[in-house]
Amino acid sequence: MDKAKEFKWKFFLLFIATFIFILCVTVRTPRTYRAIPKPHGPPKTCPLQISERTITPLNNTKHLLVSAYMDQREKGLDIRIIGIFKRDSIQPLYCLFCCAGHLSSKTTPTTIIQHSDNFGFPFVTTDVMCQIPPNCIATHVGLLTQPDSVKVFNQTWLPIRNQKTNEKEENKLQFNFTVCISNLFGDYNNVLQFAQTLEMYRLLGVDRVVIYNTSCGPDLDRLLQSYSQEGFVEMVPWPIDHHLNPSRGWLFSQSGGDVHYFGQLTTLNECIYRSMDRSRYVLLNDIDEIIMPYQHNNLMSLMGMLQQQHPNTGVYLIENHIFPKKHFEPSGRFHLPQWNGVPGINILEHIYREEPNRNIYHPHKMIVQPRSVGWTSVHEVVKYSGERFKVPLDVCRIIHVRVALQGSLTVEQLHEDKRLWDFQEKLIPNVDKVLRRVALLSSEGHS
Numbered sequence: 001m002d003k004a005k006e007f008k009w010k011f012f013l014l015f016i017a018t019f020i021f022i023l024c025v026t027v028r029t030p031r032t033y034r035a036i037p038k039p040h041g042p043p044k045t046c047p048l049q050i051s052e053r054t055i056t057p058l059n060n061t062k063h064l065l066v067s068a069y070m071d072q073r074e075k076g077l078d079i080r081i082i083g084i085f086k087r088d089s090i091q092p093l094y095c096l097f098c099c100a101g102h103l104s105s106k107t108t109p110t111t112i113i114q115h116s117d118n119f120g121f122p123f124v125t126t127d128v129m130c131q132i133p134p135n136c137i138a139t140h141v142g143l144l145t146q147p148d149s150v151k152v153f154n155q156t157w158l159p160i161r162n163q164k165t166n167e168k169e170e171n172k173l174q175f176n177f178t179v180c181i182s183n184l185f186g187d188y189n190n191v192l193q194f195a196q197t198l199e200m201y202r203l204l205g206v207d208r209v210v211i212y213n214t215s216c217g218p219d220l221d222r223l224l225q226s227y228s229q230e231g232f233v234e235m236v237p238w239p240i241d242h243h244l245n246p247s248r249g250w251l252f253s254q255s256g257g258d259v260h261y262f263g264q265l266t267t268l269n270e271c272i273y274r275s276m277d278r279s280r281y282v283l284l285n286d287i288d289e290i291i292m293p294y295q296h297n298n299l300m301s302l303m304g305m306l307q308q309q310h311p312n313t314g315v316y317l318i319e320n321h322i323f324p325k326k327h328f329e330p331s332g333r334f335h336l337p338q339w340n341g342v343p344g345i346n347i348l349e350h351i352y353r354e355e356p357n358r359n360i361y362h363p364h365k366m367i368v369q370p371r372s373v374g375w376t377s378v379h380e381v382v383k384y385s386g387e388r389f390k391v392p393l394d395v396c397r398i399i400h401v402r403v404a405l406q407g408s409l410t411v412e413q414l415h416e417d418k419r420l421w422d423f424q425e426k427l428i429p430n431v432d433k434v435l436r437r438v439a440l441l442s443s444e445g446h447s
């Protein structure tokens with residue numbers, strides 16, 4: 001009897017010990033670790049150093065990296081890294097991946113695509129594309145100048161964005177319209193026009209405005225901080241001046257410098273990829289430009305009509321129209337006292353439109369479906385799928401209040417265009433509200 005009991009007891013202990021042993025072995029050796037052959041030399045875990053910056057220098061080169069996106073629209077390619085590369089020193093590069101916490105055992109070669117519009121500048125927007133190795137759940141990517149990953153110690157990793165789980169979920173997109181504003185720089189402080197334009201976008205149905213910020217004036221800074229807290233504006237730091245000598249012009253032979261217009265072409269492309277998985281349409285225009293429907297009350301009904309008429313179109317070109325700021329509407333109806341102390345242009349006071357000189361090149365801005373864009377220039381998309389459509393002037397055009405382009409024209413030679421006034425009833429109180437929020441509204445105005 002006793003012996004039988006003792007035997008049972010021993011057997012029970014042995015069972016428990018075995019169970020604990022198996023448990024330990026299973027827990028201490030995760031599946032993925034066992035599946036990957038042990039490499040010699042390089043560290044087994046990653047990422048160690050993730051870049052939180054919008055501009056990351058690529059070690060051992062003159063190039064700058066901006067961001068990495070999953071993009072499987074081209075066969076055999078998975079990743080698109082957007083960067084700013086020095087044209088005269090582009091060398092072969094290799095992608096290294098971080099696969100669910102572990103370094104990929106091999107690098108993959110890259111395809112390097114320099115954008116064609118460099119305007120003579122030494123640096124140009126460049127896409128580096130590569131494949132994810134098999135059996136890798138890639139979370140981060142880095143670039144190497146040599147194909148072997150053995151000497152990697154301090155790799156800087158870019159997180160891979162747009163890792164969508166579900167494609168074709170058009171109806172679940174977070175935004176209908178995103179406006180991409182490239183490159184705020186200098187001490188730009190045109191607060192009134194900025195606030196009016198942002199509020200106008202909102203009335204037209206824009207959900208998000210992405211602004212790349214190198215620097216701005218003090219009042220505009222306050223205004224944008226406020227918009228960004230609210231979530232309507234997404235500020236992306238763009239310290240390009242810490243890395244390069246950015247040009248204020250668009251042509252190297254005229255202005256010199258390292259890169260076209262503070263890197264505008266890079267930010268426009270970055271914004272399209274940033275918006276690809278979350279916005280139905282992207283508007284590519286400057287902050288002093290309003291893409292204005294003339295037959296519809298908002299952008300959604302405009303696009304509803306255009307898409308129905310042109311179902312295969314992914315790029316819509318909108319013609320730019322200049323409203324010179326030197327000509328004022330005579331009644332002074334919208335010269336409002338509460339805006340007297342606010343720096344900047346009051347767009348409601350400028351209602352005279354220049355007729356474009358169609359004998360010379362006349363630029364467009366664009367509404368695009370981001371998923372049909374490969375890469376873009378300022379006035380046209382260079383690589384895209386689907387068709388392109390020039391939207392008729394009576395349907396939509398850009399209201400652009402600025403210095404006259406054809407300065408010699410008198411008011412009589414301009415077209416009166418009061419389209420903005422159709423929105424004044426909502427626009428004025430909305431502008432007042434946001435200016436009051438940042439304490440810029442003059443006290444006499446209690447509208």
Ligand SMILES: *[C@@H]1O[C@H](CO)[C@@H](O)[C@H](O)[C@H]1NC(C)=O
Nearest residue numbers: 048049151152153154155156
């Ligand atoms: C890694 O970077 C740190 C600082 O960023 C530096 O101190 C260290 O020497 C580097 N290690 C190697 C092996 O390059």
Ligand SMILES: *[C@@H]1O[C@H](CO)[C@@H](O)[C@H](O)[C@H]1NC(C)=O
Nearest residue numbers: 058059060152153154155156
């Ligand atoms: C960067 O370059 C330096 C010097 O060439 C080297 O010591 C360091 O390990 C490199 N770091 C990375 C992240 O490759």
Ligand SMILES: *[C@@H]1O[C@H](CO)[C@@H](O)[C@H](O)[C@H]1NC(C)=O
Nearest residue numbers: 173174175176177207300301
């Ligand atoms: C986008 O537009 C559709 C149709 O007008 C609307 O039902 C939907 O709520 C809008 N989505 C957003 C995020 O505004």
Ligand SMILES: *[C@@H]1O[C@H](CO)[C@@H](O)[C@H](O)[C@H]1NC(C)=O
Nearest residue numbers: 213214215216221224225235
């Ligand atoms: C824009 O960038 C400048 C320079 O880094 C910074 O001082 C300012 O606060 C930024 N403004 C906003 C609204 O992000």
